[in-house]
Amino acid sequence: MKKYEEIKRILTQDLGFTDLTAYRRWIEDVRPSVRPTEEIIERLSPDTIDCRDFWRVCEELFGDDPVCNVAVTPRVGSLPYAIETRIDSNRMNLRLAKSLGVITFLEEFAQDRLKTLEIGPGFGSLKNYIESHTAHIYTGIDVFPRIPGVLEATAEGFIPEELVERERSLLGYVIASNVFQHMSSRQRTRYFHDAHALLREGGLFIFNTLVDSGRAPVRDKNGNAWCDHYGQYTLIPKIGSIYEEVSARFGILYVTQRYDGVFNFVCQKQA
Numbered sequence: 001m002k003k004y005e006e007i008k009r010i011l012t013q014d015l016g017f018t019d020l021t022a023y024r025r026w027i028e029d030v031r032p033s034v035r036p037t038e039e040i041i042e043r044l045s046p047d048t049i050d051c052r053d054f055w056r057v058c059e060e061l062f063g064d065d066p067v068c069n070v071a072v073t074p075r076v077g078s079l080p081y082a083i084e085t086r087i088d089s090n091r092m093n094l095r096l097a098k099s100l101g102v103i104t105f106l107e108e109f110a111q112d113r114l115k116t117l118e119i120g121p122g123f124g125s126l127k128n129y130i131e132s133h134t135a136h137i138y139t140g141i142d143v144f145p146r147i148p149g150v151l152e153a154t155a156e157g158f159i160p161e162e163l164v165e166r167e168r169s170l171l172g173y174v175i176a177s178n179v180f181q182h183m184s185s186r187q188r189t190r191y192f193h194d195a196h197a198l199l200r201e202g203g204l205f206i207f208n209t210l211v212d213s214g215r216a217p218v219r220d221k222n223g224n225a226w227c228d229h230y231g232q233y234t235l236i237p238k239i240g241s242i243y244e245e246v247s248a249r250f251g252i253l254y255v256t257q258r259y260d261g262v263f264n265f266v267c268q269k270q271a
């Protein structure tokens with residue numbers, strides 16, 4: 001497993017991402033012509049690195065950008081002003097969650113004090129919302145906890161097993177907004193499995209992620225679509241495969257599709 005020093009060397013020396021300006025330049029000049037090979041994918045794959053170290057190095061080199069991703073200049077969902085603070089990042093990310101309908105489901109039983117686990121809270125865009133607008137009991141899990149009330153995931157990027165055992169069948173919600181596109185298929189599958197274990201019957205698993213609906217620009221020689229994030233490539237699942245995987249465990253209640261291939265799933269643990 002690659003650790004902090006090697007990850008930092010790959011990013012700064014091999015890729016030349018010494019700061020956000022250098023990374024932005026790469027996005028404009030180099031990214032459009034990169035076709036990910038096995039070697040490029042393997043180099044910083046979430047399955048071969050310490051995921052905690054990767055996100056730590058990214059924060060040291062690129063500041064808040066790994067959480068708000070404005071370096072890639074999103075066409076939809078950006079705010080009408082520059083993202084200058086973590087609060088601004090939260091405003092932008094909350095807008096994504098709201099536009100996909102995540103909030104509606106959290107508010108439906110707002111006063112029920114349901115145990116809620118968020119995967120990958122970043123700076124707490126949803127945490128702040130949940131704690132100020134509902135009575136739900138919040139816990140977060142992140143490979144790089146940045147705010148109070150968030151536990152640390154394992155180096156492999158999983159929920160620690162003791163947490164799954166302790167909270168088995170107790171949760172009303174498991175949520176992941178703007179997170180799963182940064183995971184390997186193996187990590188996503190593990191989270192699907194753990195979300196099912198953690199939820200009580202009727203509990204909701206709400207997540208959004210990129211799905212290959214034909215629009216993703218970065219493709220390998222076989223035509224598979226990849227999400228790239230600071231030199232890390234993660235497979236964008238095809239619509240059929242993600243439906244199949246999720247519906248093997250959950251009842252799928254709603255799916256919202258954004259123009260660019262971000263899909264939001266609202267799934268229920270059924271009897």
Ligand SMILES: C[S@@+](CC[C@H](N)C(=O)[O-])C[C@H]1O[C@@H](n2cnc3c(N)ncnc32)[C@H](O)[C@@H]1O
Pocket residue numbers: 051055066067068069089090093094119120121122123124125126141142143144153156157158176177178179182183187
């Ligand atoms: C783009 S940020 C989104 C933050 C937040 N969900 C929001 O929308 O404001 C992605 C977050 O996922 C976290 N993350 C990445 N891989 C993870 C993993 N395997 N397990 C838990 N968190 C992860 C990152 O540290 C980061 O906080």
